[in-house]
Amino acid sequence: MPAFVELTDVTHAYGGDGVSAVEGLSLAVGEGEFAAVVGPSGCGKSTLMKLATGLQFPRRGTVRVAGDAVRKPVKLAGMAFQNPTLLPWRTTLDNLLLPLEVVEPHRSRLKRERDRYVARAEALLAQVGLAGQGQKFPWQLSGGMQQRASLCRALIHEPQLLLLDEPFGALDAFTREELWCVVRDLAAARGMTVLLVTHDLREAVFLADRVFCMSARPGRIIAERVVDLPRPRDLEVTYTRTFIDLVHDLRGRIAEARQPS
Numbered sequence: 001m002p003a004f005v006e007l008t009d010v011t012h013a014y015g016g017d018g019v020s021a022v023e024g025l026s027l028a029v030g031e032g033e034f035a036a037v038v039g040p041s042g043c044g045k046s047t048l049m050k051l052a053t054g055l056q057f058p059r060r061g062t063v064r065v066a067g068d069a070v071r072k073p074v075k076l077a078g079m080a081f082q083n084p085t086l087l088p089w090r091t092t093l094d095n096l097l098l099p100l101e102v103v104e105p106h107r108s109r110l111k112r113e114r115d116r117y118v119a120r121a122e123a124l125l126a127q128v129g130l131a132g133q134g135q136k137f138p139w140q141l142s143g144g145m146q147q148r149a150s151l152c153r154a155l156i157h158e159p160q161l162l163l164l165d166e167p168f169g170a171l172d173a174f175t176r177e178e179l180w181c182v183v184r185d186l187a188a189a190r191g192m193t194v195l196l197v198t199h200d201l202r203e204a205v206f207l208a209d210r211v212f213c214m215s216a217r218p219g220r221i222i223a224e225r226v227v228d229l230p231r232p233r234d235l236e237v238t239y240t241r242t243f244i245d246l247v248h249d250l251r252g253r254i255a256e257a258r259q260p261s
């Protein structure tokens with residue numbers, strides 16, 4: 001499988017206390033693969049996302065996406081974060097259309113082809129269980145509904161790469177599991193490459209083909225596990241021996257990584 005996202009021996013520091021956020025970080029995610037990254041708090045998971053999307057550039061090492069060195073924000077990526085960050089004065093539908101007002105070639109087409117883009121946004125809303133909710137404002141939606149809308153916004157320009165940074169961290173356990181299934185189905189339907197950063201080991205194992213575990217700061221990859229569970233997976237899989245053993249194993253790796261060296 002050719003690598004779609006590839007970080008090679010990357011070191012990045014923000015300055016300030018002089019300790020790098022990540023150091024010697026290498027990771028390759030194949031095209032169409034669903035990868036998850038877990039690790040102790042502050043180990044540089046969000047930094048990895050920023051490097052992979054060209055929001056930060058490494059001091060050392062290289063970052064490549066779809067074969068090209070990353071030198072500016074990566075257009076073929078869509079992103080969703082823990083906080084849905086929908087603009088409260090725009091309807092849900094207008095929030096979804098927002099990236100198209102910024103990203104070319106959609107920007108120039110949006111006025112002429114608005115109906116086509118609105119139809120695309122409505123189809124996405126329907127796909128995540130929000131059919132007919134487009135005219136509501138974000139504050140009229142529950143937290144889980146807002147996060148569904150935020151996923152749609154990340155997908156509106158049909159990205160080849162989806163980056164999810166703790167997307168369900170603020171939700172209750174039931175809503176979170178519902179959204180795992182939404183992401184599972186979106187990823188399967190679109191065949192895109194997904195990179196998920198999460199504290200939740202069950203989430204990582206349920207969704208991913210491969211889970212990478214990072215060391216404590218400065219972060220690098222210290223373990224990698226293939227999730228050998230057949231697809232499509234439903235929530236029942238989370239009660240199987242294979243699933244539980246894998247989560248347990250990852251938990252052990254993170255506990256080790258948290259020990260001061």
Ligand SMILES: Nc1ncnc2c1ncn2[C@@H]1O[C@H](COP(=O)(O)OP(=O)(O)OP(=O)(O)O)[C@@H](O)[C@H]1O
Pocket residue numbers: 014015016021040041042043044045046047048217
């Ligand atoms: N903009 C910034 N300026 C200075 N330091 C930063 C900045 N962003 C992150 N850091 C530092 O870099 C380190 C890695 O941060 P990062 O947010 O990547 O970790 P994380 O693994 O995502 O954290 P968490 O698990 O708590 O969400 C942290 O120690 C953090 O304080």
